[in-house]
Amino acid sequence: MTNAVSTMLRGRVVTVDTVVEDGVVVVEGDRISWVGPAGSASGQIPPHTGSTILPGLVDVHCHGGAGASFPDSGSGDLMTAVRHHRSRGTTTMLASLVSAPADRLIAQTSLLADLYHGGDIAGVHVEGPFLSLARCGAQDPNSLRAGDPGLLREILDAGRGAVKSMTLAPEIDGFVRIGDALREHGVLPSIGHTDADALTTRRGVEALGEGPISATHLFNGMPTWHHRAPGPVSECLAAAAKGRIVLELIGDGVHLADETVRAVFDLVGGERIALVSDAMAAAGMRDGRYRLGPLEVTVRGSVARLSLEGDDGGTDQDANPIAGGTSTVLDLVRRAVVNAGVPLAEAVRAGSSTPASLIGVGHEVGRLAPGFFADILVVDSAFEPEQVIRRGERTQREAASWRS
Structure with a gap:
């Protein structure tokens, strides 16, 4: 009502x-x-x-919230996550999946397609499984694979037009074929979870041709930018400065330092930045154990990390890979303004009109x-x-x- x-x-x-x-x-x-x-x-x-x-804010990378998980929950619980983020000002969102066995990816895409066709979400973002094993982060390494046009076709068919974005690594075998297929179906390619060097990244961006491109949570899930080995970070920043790519930032103070967020805004501006929550089921919930696809996650102090074999929940867990976020886009806009010193209009643009345009709805929302x-x-x-x-x-x- x-x-x-x-x-x-x-x-x-x-x-x-x-x-x-x-x-x-x-x-x-x-x-x-x-x-x-x-x-x-x-x-x-x-x-x-x-x-x-x-x-109203726009989130193009969100795995869940309020105890519900887009990669894991049944149809009756999926709207719980949507309502949580909506109550915090995210009126448009993509529901993000993670790498998982093919049958699981196809089944969850089909469930989320119902929300899309009902007008509750703006589409589905598939994060994997065509990613780098070396930079899988909180992705299930057993579910990663080379570019497989057949699997991609099954996922797209299950989505019935709902799939709007897919993250893939430019160094994987079959990258060009997957990129061509995404363009053919009007799906946004997003470069991420990659161990590519700078040249491979540049060639990947060039291979994707005309049309929008994004970088999945820049800096996270990729090599550190080193002056003798710049990797994908330098190429993505340069491409954004040229108006070629939009950079996702998880500016929650955990994934990125506030100074890093401010520097990227200073370099490329809010028109080339999409603030994303990368939120998982624990967003809006107490600390504890949760799931992200096939993997178990421990949340402590509102920081989500993979639960590795032998963990006892103690301090050793602090070294485990970060496993998504627990914030909302409004939290990121606030932090960009208050902590990073980003001008209000620029921070709001990165949380609304830029991501809206990125996924093709910028003519009516954002x-x-x-x-x-x-x-x-x-x-x-x-x-x-x-x-x-x-x-x-x-x-x-x-x-x-x-x-x-």
């Missing part, structure tokens, strides 16, 4: 390229009809509340502009949600959580 929201909102309004300190957003039905300074608004406008009004869907996030001075509006409506569950 949903409640129609007020048709007029007033506060500090963040548009795609500026901040209107006293602005108004007018909603008619499921669309935004007007955005501008309060002094130019017509009709009886509400008082300024001190709130900040953002576009901006506060006339004609766009009324996907709106209203936050207080601490960047905590006061209202989350999707398609012009607010759900009862969200309203109840704000009152509590």
